[in-house]
Every structure is written in structure tokens, then in C-alpha cells.
Amino acid sequence: MWEKKPVLLIVLATCAILVGTIVTMVLPFAWVNTEADRIEGVTPYTALQQEGRDVYIREGCNNCHTQTVRPLVSDVLRYGEYSKSGEFVYDRPFLWGSKRTGPDLARLGGKYPDEWHYKHMDSPRAMVPKTNMPDYEWIRDYPLDPQMIQRKMETLGFPYTAEEIKALEGKTEMDAIVAYMQKLGSDIPWRQATKTEIVGDLNNPYVGVDHDTMEPWEALYSENCAACHGEHMEGEIGPELIGDDYDEEILFELIYSGISDGGMPSFSSLGTDKVWKLVNFIKYYHQGEDH
């Protein structure tokens, strides 16, 4: 019957298509982004952050970076607290992505100091030698357009002040994208909440380690520390490490938990063994050398 009546076929096909559409696409609007999943502390983007977000979109960063941490052990250990719906209510469009050629960025905000981001955007390979991320130092040449950004804020209905718009004058797209990255995932105080409380005594498993044993640990240092503290611990974005006199235990805690307001990331995901190796390497490797 429908095989002989094209209009009937179109009507029936439309109905067939609409059932699943209504249930899984239309109905969720009743639950998602409502009061039920609001999170206090989640704020709209500032003018500078929003412009940074638009640069992120324009350059297609979402082709290689996701922005959603799944409630899975390896995701949470690697990136931080899993993502919650209420954290994305101001995201138009969403930027969860579909491929992690590079790491997830949902919890990037506050992980590194601004300076790290500027350097990394200029030349990712200067910080992470084997990365395939292209250089973005060229976006420093593009000044922001405060008028346009004001229009964007109006369209989005985000609050802003005249001073805020004025302050955009003279800033570049690089400033904007760094501001955006520092906002990512930082609206909830997850770092404080998930900080490891170390109980009992910390015992260095490598007491009295000799120089030769430590030699292979240099790779561990190069990969995780050198970008900020220099290839030879001479200090750069972060302080010089040679000759500091922290206790082994304090150094362990600093590396393991990071310094959240000092821009030092936590390296707990490396595990205690590697962190102890780093403690010993940093404290004793260059001991007795001339510098």
C-alpha cells in the first residue's frame, strides 16, 4: 500500500524518524541545564575568556583535544575530577570533542602558570619535545577587537563591564586563549577536594642512592620537570632546584600534590615510586658537581 503512495511513505518515514528523535533528543531538554544540575560557583566567561574560547574554536583545537573527563579510573587519575553537566551551562557550543590526539583539557585551568601556556603556545616542542602540536606563536600578532567582543557578550547575555571591555585594548589573541585555558574546569574547587592527605611517615625507598643508579632517572626529570625548571635544574618558569634544602618528605609532598596557587601541577599520577625517584634525583644527582 505505502509502496504505491509516495506521500504516505514520506509521512510514515517522518513519523518513524521522529519517535527516537523526540525521546532521546527533545525530551532531555526537560532535565538538562535546569535547576537540577546547576552548580554554584560556575560562572559565565569573562570577555577575555570568551574571546579566547572563540580563538580555540576558530583554530579547531577541538579536533585534537577533548574537554570532558569521564568517571573512569584512568581518566580521573590522569586529568582530575570527572566532568559534570552543570559545568557546561555557559558553553555555546559545547567543546567536548571526539578525539584525544592531545590530552583532555577539561581540568587544565590552574594546572600551569600563565607563563607556561605562553611558552607552550609559542612552541609546544620547546616544552614537550615529541609533541605533534603545531606552533601558535603567530596569534600574538592579532590584536583583539573590543567592539566585536562586546557584541558577542551581548549576544550570549553574559555580564561584563565597560572597564573589562576597555582592558581588552592592546591585548592579543594569545592573551585571550591563555585566559580561557586558565578558566577550564576551575569553577569547582576540585583540586582542594581531591588533594591527597599523606598520613604516617614518608620513607625514602632510595636512601643513599649512588649516582649511577640515578642516571636513568634523568629521563623522568626531563620529561616532567625540565620544561619549567630547566634541563639542568637551573630554573626558568619555576625556580632553580639546585641547592635547595627542602627535606625529602617536603619535596615529595610538593611534587606529589603540587602547589595549586603557585602553578606547580600535581604529579601524583606518576605514582609514589617515580615521585621518590624524582626527589632523589633532584636532591642528590648534581651534588658535588661544580656549578
Added chain:
Amino acid sequence: MEKQNYNYAIVRSFVIWSLIWGLVAVLVGVIVSFQMVEPDLNFPPYLTFGRLRPIHTNAGIYGWGVGVIFATFLYIVQRLCKTPLWSDKLAKFQLYFFNATIIASAVTLLLGYTTSKEYHEMEWPIDVMIVILWVAFGINIIMTILKRKDEQMYISLWYMMASIVGVAILFLVNAAAEPVSLFKSYSAYAGTNDANVEWWFGHNAVAMALTAPPLAMFYYFLPKSTGVPIYSHRLSIIAFWSLIFMYLWTGAHHLLWTPVPDWIQTLAMGFSVMLIAPSWGSVFNGYLSMGGQWHQMRENYLVKFLILGITFYGLQTLQGPMQAIRTFSAFIHYTDWVPAHIHMGTMGWVSMISFASIYFMLPRIWDREVYSIPLANLQFWLVLVGQLIWSISLWVAGVLQAGMWNAMNSDGSLTYTFMETMVEMYPYWWARAFGGVIYLVGLIIFIYNIYMTVKKGEPTAVTTATAEGRA
């Protein structure tokens, strides 16, 4: 014969333009595959991976995929309805507007005007163009069907009509946005809602643009090529209705473990597994139609393309549901496994069927015998091997990286940093680029073969006449 009345000129034009955009898509694909391994091949601001990758995907889907849909649908609808197109003028407009839209898309994406929504990156003015284009196309097809000579509509026509309606609904809903300027807009939806709408669109664009239309082609060109009818009409009815009903529930399998509500994810997972049935309904219908005809796999290159195509469809629709299961998705999602899956579908299924369809139409729309069947066979092996190297290397890469991401030490910490897992990908990315180059060579041979057919092919004689008699 009413052959003279049929508008083949428009089919010829769409064949040519779909080939041009197909070549662009594959070429850009090869370029970005080298950018993945060698970041110095990024030339900002325009020629960076971030801007070129959407050009690759959109040229592939809308330039090549939809271009072939236009060519084959306009051909099939005239043949099956035994009547010329409803409006030649509208078809002509569609051709010019199609190319204008694709060019505008490529230029604006290069300039960085993008919504970031996958497979829907073009900004709102181009969305408007796409809507106009699709309406023009849809009206012409449907009006032609309305004035058909045979009352009974063949399977291909069902899939064509469903795809016209389906794409229209999907595209319109996902396109909703608030413009700031001519080149910038913000999605009408936010966060989790936006994600859910986008993947309802994204997954079903695959259904309505890259599944239903190639099925329409397969159901038409397979019996035409073999000379024997489709095995079961009843099976095709069941497969058709269950396919278009079930597909729409599955979008959220792209969003497993994200903040999208669990019940949507669970529905998506369940329906994805159920989708194996209608998908394989068509696969079996294809295989069983070959009963007593398998010798044609040796003798008829068209059959080779078609049967390999439907085989990849079968594999694709088994692998897809597997990835849609939560536990497996937790392991494999976000790795290189996923592009490998997609490319089996696009390079294996959709393109194989498209190659066969174009080869079949060539002698009928140009009145020339295909220039070289050995070249067609060479092309077959190149695109097959190229695609297999492409996909298999990235499946291995995906499993390797997923394993490394999840590896844990005895104290519960992660064994590898992200970078340690990423550097392991380079050899596989090289292999993928190599596979892409082989595929590109295959495509160039295809285009050369068509060019020579048009230029130097022998005028058609007996074969077409027989085929004509069967139509």
C-alpha cells in the same frame, strides 16, 4: 526507447563535480595525515591541521558523498520512474548552487569561520545555502516520483525519500544558532544539550547521508549489474523500516560516560546493538541475491566493488555497535580506533558503492564504453589495500594507546604519561599516511579512467541496449 528524454546531462555534471570534490577531500586527507606526523607541515594561519581537517571531512561528506548522491539519485529516479526529471531548470540550479556552496564552505573554513560542531562546521550563511540546495533537490526528486509511470515504487526510492526527509530534519535542528555577525554565531543550545543535539545530528547524518543513500544505490545497481533481482522483497521492507526507526535513538553512543543523562546513553547503547539486525538484513539480502552468481565476482568488476562495499557495510555495522557498548567505549573511545572505524565506512562502504555506481552509469550517460576494465581492476585493488592499511594500522594504534592509557602500577598510579602513549602512535600514523597515498593513487586512476572514457571510449553498442531493454 524513451532514453532521449532523460536528463543525463545533469547526471554527467554531478559525476564530474563529485569527482573533483572527492579528489580534494582525499588530497586534503593525505595532507593532514602528514601534518599529524610532521608538525612543521602546518602553515598558519590557513593551512593548519585544525582548519584543514574540517575541510577534509566536509569535502568528503558533502562534496564527494552528497555529490554522488545527487548524481545517482537524479539518474535512478528517472530510470525507476520511467519519466524525465520534473524540472531540468531546478536541477541545473541545484548543480550551480551545489558548487557555490562547496566553494563557499571550503573558503570560509580556511578563513577560520567555523561553528566547531563536527560535520556541521560551516557558519550560518552556508547553512542557509545548504537548506536551499537540499530543498531544491528534494522537490525535484519527490515531484519526479509523483509523476512516475510505474505505480509500484522500488526499494531504492524508499531509501531516497527517507534520506531526503531525514537529512532535512537533522540539519535544521542542529543548525539553530544566534548570529553575532555574518561569520560568527553561537549555538542555540548550551553544554550538555548542545552535545546531545550535535551527536543526534552527527550519528544520523551518517544514517541519512552515508547509509540510506548508498543502500538506495546498492539495491538498484547490484541487480542491474548482475542481471538478477534482489533476493527478498519482504526482507528489504523489514530492513528499511526498522533501520530508519532505530537509527535515531543511537546518537548518544558518541557520548558514553559524558555528563549526558545515563538513560539516554543506555537507550543509545541498546538501540545500537539492535541496529545490527536491519543492517545485516540488507547485507544478507545482497549476499543471497548472488546465489548462483558468485562467478560474477571474477568476471564482472562492478560486482566486485558492490559486494566488497556491502561487506564493509556489514563489518562496519558490527564494529559500530560493539563500540557503542559502555565497557568497550570506555576503553577505545577518543583513540585512533575511531577514525579507523569511520574510514572503513567512508572508504570501504560508501566509496566502493559510489565507484560501482559511477562505472555502471558511465556507458549509459556518455554513450561510451568504459575505457579500461584492467584499470578499473587496478583501482579496485589500490583502494581496497589502501583502505585496509589505513584502518588496520589505526585499529592497532587505538588498542595500543587505550592499553597504555589504562595501564596501572601496583600502587594504583598510572604507568604512562600522556606523552609516553602519544609517541608510540607515530609509526602507525606513518602507516596511515602511506595507506592514504595508495588510496589517493587509486582515486586518480579512477578519474583518469573516466576522463579517457569520455575522451576516447568506444561508442556503446550492444550492452547498453540490452540493459536498456531490462530497465
